[in-house]
Amino acid sequence: MLEVKNVSKIYGEGTAKVVALNNISLLVNEGDFIAIMGPSGSGKSTLLNIIGGLDHISSGEVILDGQRIDSLDENALVDVRRGKIAYVFQQYHLIPSLTALENVLLPLTFCGANNGSQKALDILKRVGLGKRAEHKPSQLSGGEQQRVAIARALVNDPSLILADEPTGNMDRKTGREILALFGQLNGEGRSIVMVTHDPEIAGHAKEVVVLQDGQIVDKISQKGGNKC
Amino acid sequence: MKLYQLVVKDIMRRKRRVLYASLGVVIGITTIIAVLTIALAGQTNIYDQLEKYGANLMVMPAISDIDIGLGGLSLGTLAVGENYISEDKLPGIRQIADGMIREALNIEDEGDIVTIAPKLYVNTRVNGTSLIVVGVDPREERLLKTWWKVSQGNYLEAPDEVLVGAVAAELLKLNVGDAIILNGGEATIAGILEETGSNEDYQIFVPLETAQKAFGKEGLVSSIDIRALCNACPTSDIASAINENMAGVRAVAVTQIAETEMGMLEKVSRFLFALAAITLAVGCFGVVNTMTTSVHERIKDIGILKAVGASRNQIMKIFFYEAIIIGVAGGLLGYVAGTLLAYIVGPLIFGGVAVTYAPQYFLPSLALAALIAVIASVYPASRASRIKVADSFRSL
Numbered sequence: 001m002l003e004v005k006n007v008s009k010i011y012g013e014g015t016a017k018v019v020a021l022n023n024i025s026l027l028v029n030e031g032d033f034i035a036i037m038g039p040s041g042s043g044k045s046t047l048l049n050i051i052g053g054l055d056h057i058s059s060g061e062v063i064l065d066g067q068r069i070d071s072l073d074e075n076a077l078v079d080v081r082r083g084k085i086a087y088v089f090q091q092y093h094l095i096p097s098l099t100a101l102e103n104v105l106l107p108l109t110f111c112g113a114n115n116g117s118q119k120a121l122d123i124l125k126r127v128g129l130g131k132r133a134e135h136k137p138s139q140l141s142g143g144e145q146q147r148v149a150i151a152r153a154l155v156n157d158p159s160l161i162l163a164d165e166p167t168g169n170m171d172r173k174t175g176r177e178i179l180a181l182f183g184q185l186n187g188e189g190r191s192i193v194m195v196t197h198d199p200e201i202a203g204h205a206k207e208v209v210v211l212q213d214g215q216i217v218d219k220i221s222q223k224g225g226n227k228c
Numbered sequence: 229m230k231l232y233q234l235v236v237k238d239i240m241r242r243k244r245r246v247l248y249a250s251l252g253v254v255i256g257i258t259t260i261i262a263v264l265t266i267a268l269a270g271q272t273n274i275y276d277q278l279e280k281y282g283a284n285l286m287v288m289p290a291i292s293d294i295d296i297g298l299g300g301l302s303l304g305t306l307a308v309g310e311n312y313i314s315e316d317k318l319p320g321i322r323q324i325a326d327g328m329i330r331e332a333l334n335i336e337d338e339g340d341i342v343t344i345a346p347k348l349y350v351n352t353r354v355n356g357t358s359l360i361v362v363g364v365d366p367r368e369e370r371l372l373k374t375w376w377k378v379s380q381g382n383y384l385e386a387p388d389e390v391l392v393g394a395v396a397a398e399l400l401k402l403n404v405g406d407a408i409i410l411n412g413g414e415a416t417i418a419g420i421l422e423e424t425g426s427n428e429d430y431q432i433f434v435p436l437e438t439a440q441k442a443f444g445k446e447g448l449v450s451s452i453d454i455r456a457l458c459n460a461c462p463t464s465d466i467a468s469a470i471n472e473n474m475a476g477v478r479a480v481a482v483t484q485i486a487e488t489e490m491g492m493l494e495k496v497s498r499f500l501f502a503l504a505a506i507t508l509a510v511g512c513f514g515v516v517n518t519m520t521t522s523v524h525e526r527i528k529d530i531g532i533l534k535a536v537g538a539s540r541n542q543i544m545k546i547f548f549y550e551a552i553i554i555g556v557a558g559g560l561l562g563y564v565a566g567t568l569l570a571y572i573v574g575p576l577i578f579g580g581v582a583v584t585y586a587p588q589y590f591l592p593s594l595a596l597a598a599l600i601a602v603i604a605s606v607y608p609a610s611r612a613s614r615i616k617v618a619d620s621f622r623s624l
Contacts, residue, residue, distance in 0.1 A: 046618075054535065055618035074540055082537040089621075093532040097241040098234070105229045110537035114230065152536060 001191060002028040002051060002160060007060030007070075009046055009214075020046040022214040023060070028160065028193055033186045035205035036195045043214040044195040045164055051193060052085050052162045053077045064160075082111050086153035090165035092145040094137040100124060100148045101133040107156045116155065123151040127181060143174035150181060161185065163194040167201055179204045231542060235549040246550075249518035250558035252511025253597045257562025258569060259504035261586075261593055265570035267497040269583040274490060284463045285454035287321060287470060289313050290478040312448035313477055318344060321477075324469050325454055332462050342456045343371040346449040348439045354408055354432065355400050361410060361432045363439025363449075372455050373428075380404045381419030387438050389418035395429040410434065413442045508600060515554065515604035519547065523612045530612050531620025540613040547609035551601040559597025563590055 009021040021043045028034060028051070036044045049055035050062060053069045062070040069080055086107075094103045101120055108116035124133050127147040129140075137145050146166060153161055163182065167175030183204065186192050194205060202208045203222065210218035239246050289311055326341040335341065348363035366384040370376070381404035384391050390410070392402050397420045402408065406417045415434060423429050440446045456463060463481040470479035523530070530543060538546075567585055574583030 049618045049621075054621075055616070078534075078537065078539045081535065087535050089535075093528070093535070095234075095238070095529065095532065097237040102229055102234075102237070106234075106533070107537045109229045109231060109234065110533075110539070110542055156537070 001030050001032075001065060003061075003063040004047070004051060005061040005063065007047075007050060007062065008058045009043070009050060009055070010058040019214050021050070021057075024211075024214070024216055026051075026209060026216070028191050030159070030191055031186065031189050033182070033192045033204075033206040034194070035202035035208045036193065036211060037197060037199065037202045037208055038211035039197065042211040044197075044211055046214075047211065048162050048164050048193065048195050052087060053080050054087075082107065082156060084158055085160045085162060086156060086158035088146070088149050088153050088161060088163040088166045090168040092137070092142075092149045092169075094145055094148055094152075096137050099134050099136055100129060100140065100144075100151075103137070103148055104151045104155050106152060111156065120151070120155055123154050124148070126154075127151045141174075142169050143177060146170065146174075146178055147181070150178070150185075154185070158190070160191045160193070163192065165195055165197070167196075167198075175201065231545055232549050235546055235553065239550060239553055245518075245522065246554055246557065249515055249522070250554045250561070250601070252514025252518075253508075253555055253558025253601055254511075254561045254565065256504065256508025256511035256600070257559050257593050257597050258565040259507045260501070260596075261563050261566025261589055262569040262573065263497060263500040263504050264589055265567055265583055265586045266574040266577060267493065267500075268586050269570070269574050270493045270497075270578050271490070272584070273578060274493070284456050284461065284482050285325070285467055285470075285479055286482065287313065287452040287454065287477050287479045289450075290476050312348075312445065312450060313346075313452065315346065315447045315449055317474055317477060318346060318449075318452065320474055321452060321454070321470055321479075324473060325456065325466050328466050328469060329456055329461050332465075342454050343368050345369050345372045345453045345455070346436060347451050347453065348436060348443075348445055348448065349450040350411075350439060350443045350445070352411060352443070354410070355402075357400055359396055359400075359430060359432065360427075361434060361439060361443075363436040363445075364433050365436050369433070372453055375424065377422040378419040379422040381417065384418055384433065384435055386418070387435050388413075388415045389435070390415045391433040392417055392420050393429040393431045393433075394421055394423035396432055399430075408432075410439075411442045413438070508596075511558075512600050512604045515551070515601050516607060519551070519605050519608035520611065523547075523608045523615075526612075527615055527620045530615045531617045534615070534617045534620075543613040543615075544609040547605050547612055548602055551605035551609075552598045554605075555598035555601030556594050558601065559594035562597060563593045566593075 004024055004026040007021055007024045008019065011018045011020055024047060026034075026047075036047060038044050046055065050057055050070075053062070053072065057070050060070070061068055064080065064084060069077065072080070095106065098106070101117065101124060104120040104124055105116055108120065121130065121133055124130055127150055129144060129147050129151065132140060132144060137148070140148065146169075161182075166182070167178050170178065179201065182192055182194065192205075194201075196202050206222055208218075208220040208222060209216055210220070291311070322340065322342065322344050325344070329335065329341050345368040346365055350361045350363070351358065352361050353359075354361070370383065378391070379394065390408060392400075396402070402417055402420070404417050404419060407414050408417065415438065421428065434442075436449070440448065454466075456466075463483055467479040467481040470477065533543060533546070570583045
């Protein structure tokens with residue numbers, strides 16, 4: 001489904017040069033649930049951004065469903081973001097002036113689909129927020145905001161969900177609920193790549209990739225993934 | 229949800245910021261609307277005066293002023309020439325005027341085209357008060373003075389009848405049917421005119437022949453007003469032709485007088501308009517500045533929108549929609565403020581002339597303001613559209 005081949009990412013030049021990723025290779029198959037772990041500054045978020053086409057690489061290849069996306073222009077990358085890949089961020093990144101329903105509708109708005117309200121509402125119901133659809137982010141708790149962000153990610157029916165520290169701003173109980181939701185989505189066949197620095201959170205994934213100084217130092221398969 | 233709804237919702241959250249962004253446009257549009265409204269009031273004032281006058285051409289006796297001096301000392305001027313025009317010249321003047329209009333407009337009809345209204349002005353005393361008696365051709369005068377209304381009695385019908393201006397009738401306490409003495413001859417008041425707001429209110433109108441006989445000016449007139457009822461009539465050319473072909477008269481096209489006044493007004497308006505345009509240009513830079521700051525402040529939001537599927541064009545559209553809203557809001561406020569400014573300043577410039585609300589500038593001012601705001605937002609919008617998602621999140 002997605003293959004990262006010998007990818008390096010270097011910021012700056014000369015003495016200011018920083019190697020964020022160094023010759024990384026990673027394979028994400030359909031139905032995978034991969035946790036990328038590592039200490040702060042190890043390159044986790046950079047790798048996630050590159051997988052999603054949000055950042056450019058210095059060398060290597062990123063192949064999604066047989067198509068190289070690292071060399072795509074901005075317009076072609078927009079199509080990738082609108083269909084196959086969706087993001088869930090640690091800070092939720094909801095638009096404060098919009099209601100929960102409108103935030104979920106955003107990806108459909110950009111796709112030009114004007115009649116997606118029922119679909120968005122159904123997804124909100126699915127994440128347990130059917131009754132909070134007309135609330136603005138400021139009126140929702142952290143866990144609820146993250147559920148809205150997940151609903152927004154799901155509205156375009158993506159096959160790959162990229163999540164950057166999705167439970168980072170939550171207490172353990174709420175974090176577990178969010179991870180349970182990811183487990184369900186993974187159970188439906190969606191692939192999930194999740195960045196975390198917390199081994200307990202990573203324990204919910206089927207595979208853990210450990211990064212250090214921009215390099216993969218370990219890959220651990222976990223048969224007991226998706227535990228709730 | 230449509231893209232513009234997203235923009236409207238976002239703007240409702242940042243009302244003060246948007247108002248601040250539109251301030252430059254408001255000031256520019258205010259100045260432009262004030263200048264245009266005042267200029268329009270001035271123009272209307274000049275046209276009103278012309279319309280009240282009724283004639284397109286004036287024919288007067290050719291009188292020259294000669295400077296009289298003694299050594300280097302000026303003793304004033306001396307008028308040289310006839311004070312009256314002979315009535316004999318009327319057919320010749322009609323021939324020139326009708327002929328030139330026929331030629332210019334390809335008219336084949338042989339009938340009279342222009343209205344030729346001769347006048348004899350005599351300063352005399354009526355009931356002990358000095359005023360001006362005007363001898364007129366009743367039929368032609370009626371055609372010329374379309375705004376005349378007889379408030380009491382009737383219009384001139386018989387040679388011994390007079391028509392009295394509203395103020396003159398009031399001052400002299402004259403009523404319909406009263407007899408008045410004009411230089412020894414008796415005449416009856418046939419009617420009293422409704423007030424017109426011009427000199428006519430102080431005058432008494434009598435049939436031309438009656439005036440000529442009463443004041444010993446047989447066959448003479450003081451001036452001739454000519455009215456040609458068409459915009460394309462070559463009045464300046466007719467005036468030139470009369471001056472070339474008729475001795476002892478001087479013809480002036482009223483438009484020439486108006487053009488001089490209009491020319492002055494236009495020069496002043498153009499200067500003020502240029503100042504207003506500069507103000508608007510400065511305002512435009514204000515919008516660029518505010519929008520650029522806004523882009524910088526909203527890097528994160530732009531990143532989110534791109535991450536959830538917004539294309540570069542859609543990001544630019546968002547900023548253009550915002551610019552249109554800023555422009556329309558600025559245009560609206562500018563239009564209101566400009567009209568108010570014109571109401572205050574206009575009468576000071578044109579000596580009490582009432583400035584009227586100019587609705588024809590409303591939509592153009594909104595459109596101009598929106599256009600300026602959109603132009604001003606091209607650079608910030610382009611910058612916003614180039615923001616990279618990863619960079620926007622790194623900047624948090």
